[in-house]
Amino acid sequence: MDTTQNLYSQSPFQIFIKNFLAGFARGLGSLSLYILTLLISYQYIIKPKLGDISEFFNLYKDSMNSFKQIQSITPQTDQPSIDINNLLDQLNLQGQPTQ
Numbered sequence: 001m002d003t004t005q006n007l008y009s010q011s012p013f014q015i016f017i018k019n020f021l022a023g024f025a026r027g028l029g030s031l032s033l034y035i036l037t038l039l040i041s042y043q044y045i046i047k048p049k050l051g052d053i054s055e056f057f058n059l060y061k062d063s064m065n066s067f068k069q070i071q072s073i074t075p076q077t078d079q080p081s082i083d084i085n086n087l088l089d090q091l092n093l094q095g096q097p098t099q
Contacts, residue, residue, distance in 0.1 A: 007015070 005014075
């Protein structure tokens with residue numbers, strides 16, 4: 001009697017388990033390779049550029065804080081604080097023909 005098992009002599013459950021374990025091992029290997037790639041790219045590409053990026057975000061944060069302070073100082077009204085007609089009069093642009 002032949003003691004080796006081939007595809008035709010195994011039960012469907014045994015075939016499912018072997019294929020599931022093979023797929024799980026392949027997925028786990030792909031995930032570990034992906035994480036390794038991310039760590040290496042962070043170490044050699046992102047981390048050296050982080051100082052430049054953090055300066056930009058600090059500038060952005062400071063400008064947003066100053067904008068919030070200006071918004072809290074100026075009263076919120078429905079009408080604009082600058083009259084366009086007065087501004088045009090000051091710039092001497094009102095009444096000039098368009099070309």
